[in-house]
Amino acid sequence: MKMTNAWMPREKWDALVRGEDCPLCSVIAAKTLPADSDYFLADLSVSRMILVKNQYVKGYCLLICHQHVREPYELAAADQRKFFADLMLAGQSLEKAFGAIKMNFQMLGNAVPHLHCHLEPRYYGDAFPGHPADPNKETVILKPEEYRQRVAQMRRALNRIR
Numbered sequence: 793m794k795m796t797n798a799w800m801p802r803e804k805w806d807a808l809v810r811g812e813d814c815p816l817c818s819v820i821a822a823k824t825l826p827a828d829s830d831y832f833l834a835d836l837s838v839s840r841m842i843l844v845k846n847q848y849v850k851g852y853c854l855l856i857c858h859q860h861v862r863e864p865y866e867l868a869a870a871d872q873r874k875f876f877a878d879l880m881l882a883g884q885s886l887e888k889a890f891g892a893i894k895m896n897f898q899m900l901g902n903a904v905p906h907l908h909c910h911l912e913p914r915y916y917g918d919a920f921p922g923h924p925a926d927p928n929k930e931t932v933i934l935k936p937e938e939y940r941q942r943v944a945q946m947r948r949a950l951n952r953i954r
Contacts (some may be wrong), residue, residue, distance in 0.1 A: 808872035809905045811860040816906035820855065820858055830854065831943050834950055838871050841950075843915040843943055847932045849912050849925050851890045855882050864899070864907060881953060886913045889942075889949035896924060906912055 799805065811817055819830070820840055823901055831843040833853065857867070857875055873874045883895040892913030899909045908922045920926060934942070 814906050816856050816904055817860050822907055831939050831948055838874040839878040841882050847934055848927050848930050851913040853884045853911045855909045861907050862905045885949040889945045
């Protein structure tokens, strides 16, 4: 989603909060994801992990909660623990798959109020020393085979950790 300096109309925001036309609910509902979108990695206990098409950092993923809630504290306590466990599993698998030296976890939701976390592996010598990675600085689109390789590598790491 493109970054802007203005809030969307309040009616649209309120509808998204209610889950109306929520793009992340669509990702959760989809049995398969379109080839030109993000790439399915795994359904975990209460979330879905996808590889994001723009690989401005190698392994950039989203972890999307199966339930439509805005914030982690809106989940039942048991589901909060499961979401956090899913998040740790996702981060650890990315580190193992690609040799990241640090994992950035960003729970934003300013554009789409559906609980999700951006996982950005960080690498020594990357283009963002001392700063958060910036998806607007560069767009990196891979060849289909490269996406398939990353997905396979990440699934192997997930399976080893589970």
